[in-house]
Amino acid sequence: xxTLRRAADLRACCDDARRAGRTVALVPTMGLFHDGxxxxxxxxxxxxxxxxxxxxxxxxxFGPDEDLDGYPRDPDGDTAVAAAEGxxxxxLPPVDELYPDEPRTIVHVAGLTARLCGAxxxxxxxxxxxxxxxxxxxxxxxxxxxxxxxxxxxxxxRRVVEDLNLPVDVVGCPLVREPDGLxxxxxxxxxxxxxxxxxxxLWRALSAAAxxxxxxxxxxxxxxxxxxxxxxxxxxxxxxxxxxxxxxxxEPAARVDGDLILAxxxxxxxxxxIDNLAITAIGAEVDIDLGVVAEEQTA
Numbered sequence: 020x021x022t023l024r025r026a027a028d029l030r031a032c033c034d035d036a037r038r039a040g041r042t043v044a045l046v047p048t049m050g051l052f053h054d055g056x057x058x059x060x061x062x063x064x065x066x067x068x069x070x071x072x073x074x075x076x077x078x079x080x081f082g083p084d085e086d087l088d089g090y091p092r093d094p095d096g097d098t099a100v101a102a103a104e105g106x107x108x109x110x111l112p113p114v115d116e117l118y119p120d121e122p123r124t125i126v127h128v129a130g131l132t133a134r135l136c137g138a139x140x141x142x143x144x145x146x147x148x149x150x151x152x153x154x155x156x157x158x159x160x161x162x163x164x165x166x167x168x169x170x171x172x173x174x175x176x177r178r179v180v181e182d183l184n185l186p187v188d189v190v191g192c193p194l195v196r197e198p199d200g201l202x203x204x205x206x207x208x209x210x211x212x213x214x215x216x217x218x219x220x221l222w223r224a225l226s227a228a229a230x231x232x233x234x235x236x237x238x239x240x241x242x243x244x245x246x247x248x249x250x251x252x253x254x255x256x257x258x259x260x261x262x263x264x265x266x267x268x269x270e271p272a273a274r275v276d277g278d279l280i281l282a283x284x285x286x287x288x289x290x291x292x293i294d295n296l297a298i299t300a301i302g303a304e305v306d307i308d309l310g311v312v313a314e315e316q317t318a
Contacts, residue, residue, distance in 0.1 A: 036068065043069045044063035045161045048072060048075075050075075051097065059164040074110065075150070079122065082141070110154075126179060132171075139284065152179060166193075167193060167194045168194040168195070217287055221250065224246040229307045232275055237275040243281075259286065264280050296309065
């Protein structure tokens with residue numbers, strides 16, 4: 020494995036690989052790797068000849084009162100994990116390599132970024148879309164791997180690729196959970212032991228909704244109310260949103276029909292966590308993606 024810090028070096032590396040007939044995979048990350056990140060690396064390793072993992076805490080996706088300075092970082096540990104997963108290249112640029120000046124060009128995806136996390140974090144998805152577009156431009160034609168825990172982010176990135184005709188195949192990979200159901204997230208590191216225990220209410224709420232869907236409930240308002248009441252009963256947890264939305268447009272859905280996301284976000288103490296269920300309903304047939312347990316990823 021090699022570590023590159025300059026965009027020109029990464030571009031040359033990927034161009035050389037394609038000229039040699041090799042396929043390229045990109046896993047964009049902000050580091051502090053957990054089993055969710057490992058699952059993306061493993062999927063990329065299974066599909067491509069050259070696997071690139073970018074490791075960059077992107078300042079443009081943090082708001083002025085958010086946790087940029089305190090965001091957990093462990094570049095040495097992360098590069099060791101990447102090497103253990105068979106990654107070929109870690110891209111670890113300094114901030115001034117990707118943002119030498121205040122950026123004047125921002126990638127904005129209208130509509131998809133107005134709801135859910137976009138309503139709570141108004142500039143977040145502009146920063147995400149901009150940095151991902153920059154990475155796609157540097158790496159060039161590739162397959163890019165993203166976790167389905169960030170379902171709205173995945174929809175936004177897919178729309179960027181479609182609208183800008185980028186030569187990238189975006190691959191959504193399963194949400195990875197702890198054995199007790201908590202979705203893996205780098206922000207879990209912020210939680211105290213009591214907060215960590217309380218955070219499992221997100222999983223309990225989504226599981227209750229999944230059970231209701233399986234027994235025939237199709238009304239979005241009833242499912243959302245079930246999630247709200249379950250989370251509201253847990254002391255110390257403050258709900259941000261609980262909504263059933265179209266998985267592609269992020270518009271509200273009235274009923275369980277088509278490709279949907281039941282998305283939740285909540286504050287546990289000072290930490291904001293997100294989670295979701297992916298639902299596909301065609302007539303009476305319903306498939307609910309609850310994610311996978313972390314132990315299954317490390318077996």
